[in-house]
Amino acid sequence: MKGFVIAAPRSGGGKTTVALGLMRAFRQRGLRVGAVKNGPDYIDSAFHGAATGRPSFNLDSWAMDDCLVAGLAATAAQDADLLIAEGSMGLFDGAPGDLARNGASATLAKKLGLPVVLVLDVSGQAQTAAAVALGCARFDPEVKLAGVILNKAGGERHVRLAASALETIGLPVLGALPRDAKIVLPERHLGLVQAADTADLGAKLDALAAFVGAHIDLDALRAAAQPMVPASARTNALDPPAQRIAVARDAAFSFLYPHLLLGWRRAGAEISFFSPLQDEPPPRDADFCWLPGGYPELHAGKLANAQKFLQGLRAFASEKPVHGECGGYMALGEILTDADGLRHRMAGLLSVSTSFAKRKLTLGYRHATLAADGALGPRGKILLGHEFHHATIETLGDDPAFALACDAHGGEKKPVGSRRGRVTGSFFHVIAASNEGS
Template identity: 60%
Template sequence: MASRERGQRVLPDGLIISAPASGTGKTTVMLGLLGAYRGRGLTVQPFKSGPDYIDPAFHRAASGRHSVNLDTWAMGADRIAGLAGAASGSDLILAEGSMGLFDGVARAGASGTGASADLSAMTGWPVVLVLDVSGQAQSAAAVALGFARMRPDVTVAGVVLNRVASPRHEALVRFGMEAAGVRVFGALPRRPSIEMPERHLGLVQAEETPELDRIIADAADFVAGHLDLDALRDAARPTRMALGAPVTATPPGQRIALARDAAFSFVYPHLLDGWRRAGAEILPFSPLADEAPSDDADCCWLPGGYPELHGGALAAATTFRDGLRRFAGTRPVHGECGGYMAMGAAIVDKAGTRHEMAGLLGLVTSFEKRRMHLGYRLARLAAPIPGQSAGALLRGHEFHYSTILEQPDIALADVVDANGDAVPETGSRRGFATGTFFHLIAEAA
């Protein structure tokens, strides 16, 4: 049963796949469900709650459709309603949560705290809770019951039991769930062969996973063999909010040279789609292949990624570095996180080796001594960046382990975290070159 709003745009029913905490296996369940339903001939639209630029690529590989981020801290309700329109023409919506179901920031942003529960309350999509039941039995029901009763505006449709040790273990857990009145959609034994790989940031890109097709196929078979797919689909509910207009985003230029390869790929799909909807043309190029930005572009955008893993290759990519310098002599160049670091003077990798970068900015960063920088960011620009004027208020997210060794250039913005506390990573600017450590999600209202 689909919900119909505003003309002919139709949305199917939806579910949110969430968990009490990170690391419980919800991504494996999400990919397995996408693959299993696709194998049944269903068209499933994936979404990702929160500021994640990794999972959407895995979702796309499993579902065959672009996954879209929906973020209640960074996005207003109208923007989320418009982005939800990506599900038009599909048979089912599956949204993957981030962290634990109720985990968000203390101070609400555009339309919530960023918690997956806020997205559930806004959309009306019930939650399927993935529980890691290793090391417990009937006590798992108390966790499920607490989550079900935490917020009256969030419906927990039931649970998936994960990392079950044995049939006896499963029977004990199910006994507790039955006593608590919690629905069980199935139980998954531990299966390390389909768990997603990790790296130094805990993040591996879809294109870097050589066994991705095998992992998705195995996950689909695994989920189909242990979960009640019909019951899960029946538990989905119509989208509660009215659909908004298709979302555009202010593009950084009319013709955008976009760095795009294994070193620079952290960009939110909704931004690229929004730029295209606004009429912009994206011209991808690969710094790792020693390509320079197109001379036909009127701006250059370097997304985040893992330049520190490719320091030697980037330092040797003279065509890229010389071309970027020529470009920045007459037109704006902006970098986010890894792209910002590559625009700087040098990157010191985790082994302590210094790699010379483009030198558009004086920034020198080091991964030799790791320090996590993580959280939402609200930035007031002190100077323009491509597509945004001085004074613009932007919402974004920062996640990296680099340490600033040198940052001699002028600060780009006043930046605070979600609590309103000042953040020292202000970004910097020099001539036509600008950069930030945060990844832009949306313009603030």
């Protein structure tokens, strides 16, 4: 399997636009395109799936060991003609510490043995773009740059100035995308509006494909792809919490990593879905209920009025375990205050009350040790995950903590989340269980 990584020197440089456009364009050429996303961003992988017609997985070298990264990459690439990996942040940006486990796009490229195609935003510069690219090429000699795509390029002179400088350092220019305000995807407070909620997504992806196809040399790009390196592989990131798992899935609860479902199914677990927004309770024959993250703050009134869901969830929790992540944690609490300051009563299975009226961005990796035995593992088990939300805790209540956690910088672990009886929840999303001791 051959592929490449789409990366950039910084966030906002155009990686997602280029990656989605290329995925769709190559698919329109009749290729089977596999896709993966570096890092913990759970929104982009759904867009990959829409562009390619195949599942996309998040690969995270901070939270996942090499076997898990290799196994998920191989699954994404299975029966495909080309693998496109979308990077995150800047090419070398990642967590502190071990460079082999820092979550950077460059680290993923090295683990998979794939070359990097560098997307350079050249607005406001010309030849200087070559200096930036040269720095990326020399910073880590093990990272191989296959070429450059210029983004937000001006006229022909601008492109010629930047391209000539890049050619002097031996980096081919594989394309130059002009500024085009129409080629954008809608955004919300956690990034892009979810793929399922994006109006006319197919038409938007087709427009991206036409845009990149007109300005990027697709034949040269495909020729630059290199084979992935073979490696020991597995796909189970977290043991199934039960045999029959009920998962909430709709516009309010949609942020569940696809690789978790893949691993659970391959381990023999049965997955069923239900919609709280359609006032559906968790299926009675399930053994465990998972409420993923999402946008409950946008649907708080409807959730508060979904009495079949709320009563069914309470009845389920009286006999079987329930876990909520981020938005799911908010729904398990007492009160959710929306952006307008309106207070909505939630399930009341945990003592926490949360607010979207009082916003604060919380973002980063989490290294969490379970505080008590539960469906996700025994006391002392380590879970590695990611937190990304604007909601705040209004009142924590008196429930004990779900886990003790710190971020990627280390330091003293602090109580996070809540647990009461069989119910647990926290703001962080689990990416994988750690094999290290507590």
